Amino acid sequence: MFNDILTGKATNEPPKEVSPYREPGAVELACTICKQVYRAAPGSVAGACTACRAMIDAQLAAANSAAVYDAIADHAHLARRRKIVRAILVVVIGLGVGLFRCGARRQMREDLAVGAGYHSYAEYKAERDAVYPTDEVSYKVEELADTLCRCTDLACSRNVEAEFTRYRQHNSPSDERARASVDQDTERLYACAAKLEAAPR
Secondary structure (H helix, E strand, C coil): CCHHHCCCCCCCCCCCCCCCCCCCCEEEEECCCCEEEEEEECCCCCCCCCHHHHHHHHHHHHHHHHHHHHHHHHHHHHHHHHHHHHHHHHHHHHHHHHHHHHHHHHHHHHHHHHCEEECHHHHHHHHHCCCCCCCCHHHHHHHHHHHHHCCCCCHHHHHHHHHHHHHHCCCCCCCCCHHHHHHHHHHHHHHHHHHHHCCCC
């Protein structure tokens, strides 16, 4: 025992009490983020403490969530853009097809009109839609309208108008084209009569 004391292997001092909470062989390091001291295993390199590591993990999780949300939002935005582009393409194609069909129909009408002996479809349409007498009643009403419009005094105008009224009470046009001609000449007859009635005496 004395030899151990002399050689330093033993001592007379009472043994030091070791705290049960002290980690055997632990070293104290300063946190690289918050600079607080924390305990680590021997040979450890200074890094982040437990609280800072938890904060970093929370920030990484939040960043991952934000990245996922941004990716979903970008995907939805691209999907909306694709729908808009498709709708525009459908509208453009529809307009193109409609214009093509309209042009083809117009050209076909022109060709048919020229084939029927007309110079153009407009000439054919003008002749087709022209209103003229087609039966005895429409010819008579046209004649009365021409006569009244040639009158120069009220007596002549009123006589022709009375004859027209009597004739129309007992005679009607035979078809639609004749009726259109009668309506047209009736309007012309009354317009000429009104002009003579309004003329200064």
